[in-house]
Amino acid sequence: MKHYLSPIARDLPPSGIRKFFDLVSTMKNVISLGVGEPDFVTPWTVRESGIFSLEQGQTMYTSNSGLIELRQELSYFMAKEMGFEYDPQSEILITVGASEAVDLAMRALLGPGDVALIPDPAYVSYAPCAQLAGAEVKYIPTHAEEGFRLRLPDLEKAYTPNSKLLILSYPNNPTGAIMTREDYLPIARFVEEHDLIVISDEIYSDLTYEGKHTPFASLPGMRDRTLHISGFSKAYAMTGWRIGYAAGHHDIIQAMTRIHQYTMLCASITAQFAALEALRSAGKAKAEMVTTYNRRRRIMVNGFRKMGLSCFEPLGAFYVFPSIEATGLSSEEFAEQLLHEEKVAVVPGTAFGPSGEGHIRCSYAYSTEKLQEALKRIEHFVQKRIN
Template sequence: MMKPIEEYLNPTIVNLPPSGIRRFFDLVANTKGVISLGVGEPDFITPWHIREACFYGLERGYTMYTSNFGTPELRKEIAKYAAKRYHVEYEPLSEILITVGASEAVDLAMRAMLRPGEEVLVPEPSYVSYAPTVTMAGGVPVGVPTYVKDDFQLTVEALEQKVTSNTKMLVLCYPNNPTGAIMTRPELEAIARFAEKHDLLVLADEIYAELTYEGSHVSFPSIAGMKDRTILINGFSKSHAMTGWRVGYVCGNKEFVAQMTKIHQYTMLCAPIMGQMAALEALRNGEAEKERMVDQYDQRRRFVVGRFNEMGLTCFNPRGAFYAFPSISVTGLSSDAFCEKLLAEEKVAVVPGTAFGQSGEGFIRVSYASSLANLTAAMDKMEAFVERCQKRQAS
């Protein structure tokens, strides 16, 4: 006779809460005619020349495994790109690993670096996967709040309040999901000195680096003394509209990359060769299409932020990524209640700020990776909803 099912399960996983984004979109799945501004995915189709590179590869019979590290050609192209655009030099055959999306890279970094009980400083609000991957690796995530008064930038003062002798790593995620915040070189230099002071590793997730609208992106390993201390993560999903291709990469100290590759080879083996060939084409010939998409996002960004401010939902000016993070405090609703009522009453789907940590309470995340027609319709519906909320409060 079997024991109760829960006795067969890993309690660490059982106690891990499901993604706040996915919980909410279970509600969306049961509602017809929804305008969804929730998913962090470009609305553009992968440019034709990138898809065509995959087709040609298939025609030539490229359907086999690659090296665990990924194809040498792609790693060399990534090294060239990092050196030219972000002024960081990596040895392509030993310091770069191709992963199944940037998300796998985050998981590999946590599992390869953390010992049981070691702490990781995770800025909040931030991407939903950081804290769970720390937990699954046996570490302890420690949230570090950021605030709209600081433009959602991470400060040394906030970090000093959370760091302990057991802290091993700091996560940096700029441009930030969900806030759209960026950090300048002087601000990052202050974080670098903090990392040196406390001898911390830094996981720099720069998946939105190419979606920077004001100023220019500063890659953290380009800061003096940070290259060997930093595990740099990036990919092609956001910059080249390649979410479904699942191609990401890690750059870092060859010893770090070697240990991450061990886990990768026993679990994923390698990223799909077809996706790697498409990524190679994206790096070699994708600049013009990428810039065209970024220009479109920028136009949408200005439109959405302007509309939120006009309707009374004060909105921080996002300088990167493709999200707006307006305050909904004037409605008197919690983040979850706002999103659920907006979906029920107006059939517009956005994500509660609490999906990205408790620091997100009082905010919602809105993706502007959608057509201007959809954004206009959604903003009109949200404005009507906000007006009703305020009338209810007043009555």
Template structure:
């Protein structure tokens, strides 16, 4: 018997990489995960890098899932999701944000909000379409736009404007190929929000240029000094908006991967076709848990939001006291302090902070244009961890 010729791992990797789609091969890995992986497993490092609640999913939500499993409810659900869950989502959105949707054909349950955004882009994008993305923004928008054949076009937002999107900057970015505007307010990574008055001129530009909007509102419940305003609730915007949200942040259900998309039935129908050919349906046990969260989880949600609000104030004050300018985030659970006074780039600051202060933060540059000179720090951690992290960063600053 002839032994097959052995190859080294490096040679094998080189020989197989030529089969990869160039677009996918050349996409860099997530800048967030890089610093998370560096900190992972090291007990001496405090990580403020990942946007994940430090709360466990409420017990009654977990119990509903366990009870469902004990009864043997492990089958497929309808592609769009359990009818009762879609009804609960529609009712919740209408009561909370005045956005009416028909559960039967305008609500789709997805595997996290990320799948919903991907489905919307794949359903809407024709190769070469330009996708307008206010930045700094969540790190996934640009890669999934490119994978879907679209051309991401960043629109810079600024700390002096509290990182709000302005009608003028939106108009300046529009070309004949512009088709979709992706919004994320409250913002990851800046914590910026948009008010009803902020949305009105944006809506006017959207209508004038016949844009479709994908509105990622996963942090809708995490607003502090005023109530969240959904872009879909602005007059004339409902049918041209795909509202995306989920259960990860507000209900501490990140690992459950439960999200949803709502919009005009023609768009939701197209998204559902892709969904049914790729994942069939969201996990049935997760849908049961999500339904329980909507029916009986509002008190726990409110308690978690109040805790984030307290931590928000603590973190912003702490950064200012150690010499880092920090605008006050009005939503989500991120602070986005400026590190420009240090003379370091955001990547240099994050790396030195990790190895010298033993605190993991995310360099702002990974969030696109306008992110350089800032770092993202999640305050979805315990007060004791936050206080220790700020103390360590303060000592690190003094040693620079």
């Protein structure tokens, strides 16, 4: 039946994360550091709000754009916490997770002949979503010695006359890198000079461990050039609720909404009421989770360095991205052999783009006990190869 498939769908590679963890699902007693999902449950006030909405019979469609109360609360939140404001009536769209927002944005903005610029390593969905929209992808390498930050010289080298879109994702998945305001300013000037649009996926913005997160849309002249994407999955431990949002210029949001209304129609009303409650009452619970992640972050960085592996210190998200070059193994070889020999699952760095070679991604969104046991097993595996 393959000849019936569209060439793009037929040739689209499987996710480098899911492909690997299909193997994990067939094994027993594995400690998995692979999936970026909080080990916390959604805060009780948020769960209770979802339950209460069901008890009140709130089981119908919402507006395609989402509950106006949620959009208004998000507008207030962004103005208060991020320094920019979007109109809740026409410039905010509630989506089925931040992932749907990314897909809608790519389809609304890209077409054949366009080029999407993606700093690499990057979240696994960006390149496939751009390709599904008919565009080409140009990776921009980032480097551990520069904190995996996007640098202007690398952006200039990657730019082509057909470049239309720059995708930013800081704090970064998989590296944990962040960008400061000073880092962003030359990038913003380049974006304006070359008439680019920016998709800024800031799903991990609340998980910033040093300083304050800088939203790209808050930079001079970037509000209307930026599509700000975020959601509730990571900071509020709401992965299964599947609730995210996009905020940007009304022309872009309305184009995304037209696609959204023919595909998803609207996000779950139960999840929307829960998200509304998260914004209103879950700040303390969020802060407590961030404190725990920060403690685990230090355990992981110190653990990898102690075993003799170079490990960039992540300043955001909940991943470490250590170098495994000292073992002489490729990322794929390291991950596969570690899984079979020590029953620890990590993600090969190459799942996130060419610059990921020589690294592995480990999530620390797991209990301290699991992390310590995993580090013990990884050290046993590593010492056999570098001593």
